[in-house]
Amino acid sequence: MKIGIDIGGSHIATGIVNEYGEIIGKETKDISTIKTENEEKAGQLIIETINAQIEKLLEKYDYEIDDISKIGIAAPGNPTKKAIRNLVNLKVKYLEIGTILENKYNVEVYIKNDGKCSGIAEKEFGNLKKYSDCIFLCIGTGVGSAVFMNDELLEPKINSGFEFGHMVIDKNGPLCNCGNKGCFETYASMKRFKKEVIKKFKLDVETKSEDVQKYVREKIETKEVKLFIENYIENLAVGVSNIINIFEPEAICFGGSFLYYSDIFLPRLEEKLKQYVFNKEVKCKLLCTKFKNDAGIIGASLL
Numbered sequence: 696m697k698i699g700i701d702i703g704g705s706h707i708a709t710g711i712v713n714e715y716g717e718i719i720g721k722e723t724k725d726i727s728t729i730k731t732e733n734e735e736k737a738g739q740l741i742i743e744t745i746n747a748q749i750e751k752l753l754e755k756y757d758y759e760i761d762d763i764s765k766i767g768i769a770a771p772g773n774p775t776k777k778a779i780r781n782l783v784n785l786k787v788k789y790l791e792i793g794t795i796l797e798n799k800y801n802v803e804v805y806i807k808n809d810g811k812c813s814g815i816a817e818k819e820f821g822n823l824k825k826y827s828d829c830i831f832l833c834i835g836t837g838v839g840s841a842v843f844m845n846d847e848l849l850e851p852k853i854n855s856g857f858e859f860g861h862m863v864i865d866k867n868g869p870l871c872n873c874g875n876k877g878c879f880e881t882y883a884s885m886k887r888f889k890k891e892v893i894k895k896f897k898l899d900v901e902t903k904s905e906d907v908q909k910y911v912r913e914k915i916e917t918k919e920v921k922l923f924i925e926n927y928i929e930n931l932a933v934g935v936s937n938i939i940n941i942f943e944p945e946a947i948c949f950g951g952s953f954l955y956y957s958d959i960f961l962p963r964l965e966e967k968l969k970q971y972v973f974n975k976e977v978k979c980k981l982l983c984t985k986f987k988n989d990a991g992i993i994g995a996s997l998l
């Protein structure tokens with residue numbers, strides 16, 4: 696048995712995963728509303744949450760820590776082999792959680808970028824299993840990704856690389872968190888999509904994601920919403936076609952909160968891509984994730 700941990704912007708989730716990539720049990724804690732005083736307290740919160748989740752799972756499913764062969768962690772941004780870095784929500788700049796957990800449990804701990812972990816889960820056991828050249832694209836708060844060529848995850852030496860979210864698609868576009876203008880994620884992220892729907896259709900700024908989605912679905916046949924979606928798809932297609940033109944993947948699997956709109960977005964995107972893809976004979980399948988929110992836990996267990 697292995698333990699997979701997914702540290703996201705809004706939650707910490709820990710699962711016990713078997714050798715077939717199946718989650719035996721999991722514990723999730725919402726951390727989106729937690730405000731921590733300082734970095735040290737935030738670090739403590741993360742460690743205490745994970746320890747409590749591991750202990751609860753071991754007890755509930757009647758395992759000893761000796762039954763666990765490894766612990767994997769999926770973390771946002773650019774984690775090192777033993778540390779998570781730059782967690783924006785919790786304001787943690789650096790936390791050597793790998794070493795801390797290794798010392799506590801005497802089990803090897805591996806850490807990788809969450810987009811890569813989710814991609815690994817889809818490639819190993821999910822909807823990318825049968826494709827050797829393929830891409831996982833997680834569109835949520837930002838845009839995360841993993842690229843596989845000849846069945847291997849492509850990994851640069853320094854950081855996690857493949858920052859498709861910060862691929863500039865309009866040099867005069869909106870300002871991105873990274874300091875550049877017109878990055879792909881300033882057009883394609885679901886955070887941006889939600890913000891733009893609220894602004895464009897004058898909804899309350901506090902409108903929840905589910906209600907934004909409800910609004911879009913109810914008004915989908917109106918001229919204004921149709922045009923809005925068309926515009927979103929146009930920008931999405933520019934970014935996705937750049938990726939297709941570079942890698943010529945057999946398939947792209949989409950994850951993140953993008954999934955809630957996949958029935959609206961994917962057929963339109965497929966149509967639009969015909970215009971932008973350079974080599975027309977490249978037939979790239981557009982798929983949705985099999986594991987949804989569990990992809991991070993499963994992928995982390997496979998590190």
Ligand SMILES: [Zn+2]
Pocket residue numbers: 860861862871872873874875878
């Ligand atoms: Zn950027």
